[in-house]
Amino acid sequence: MNDNAHRYTIAVCPGSFDPVTYGHLDIIQRASNVFDKVIVAVLNNVSKNPLFSVEERRELLLEVTKDMPNVEVDSFDDLLINYMNKKKAHVIVKGLRAVSDFEYELQMAALNRKMSDSIETFFMMSSTQYSYLSSSIVKQIARFDGPISDLVPDVVEKAMRAKYTKLQTGM
Structure with missing residues (x-):
């Protein structure tokens, strides 16, 4: 075994997290059991029309990961590689739901x-x-006041209900 057999490993779990779901939290929790530090990095994806601002997504993630001591929440709007270098991270963690996810994620990797x-x-x-489970599906269900309590944490559901009420009433 060489001297580099174990080094402090910083992993980045990037995504738009709009909104964060139990599926995201499952991956974040499991990654936090494998890596020394996990940075959940909210991407400001200009190609998507987000429900929540980057800051709102960061706040929700901070709340739902507060009991995970080695998880940090941040945001970025640069190339992921540039962000990784800035954070001295060497591992990207991506969750896969289906083969269709794999094709895209393999290309990105x-x-x-x-x-x-x-x-x-x-x-x-x-x-x-x-x-x-996907954020898009959760937003679609919530937009029509459908049940999402088993898809997202309570704080996220409340934020979504408030956001859709505000959008529907034009306030």
Whole structure:
């Protein structure tokens, strides 16, 4: 065993988290059991039309990860590789729900590896009970006042209900 067999490992779990779901939390919790530090990094994705601002998403993530001592919440609007270098992180953690996720994530992992060969991507399969869950589906259900309490934490559900009420009333 060489001297580098174990080094302090910082992993980044990037995503839009709009909103954070139990599926996201499952991956974050499991990653926090594997890596020394996990940075949940909220991406300001300009190609999506978010329900919550980056700051609102950060606040919700801070609340729902507060009992995970080695989890930090941050945000970025640069290339992930640049963010990784800034944070001295070497691992990207991505959750996979289905084969369709894998195709896209494999492409992204290959591009990230091409830009920086010191970065590794770890794929974690979603737990079976969350394999169907996506933020888009949660937003669609919540928009029509459907049940989402078993899909997102209580604080997230309350924030979503308030946001949709505000949007519907135009206030």
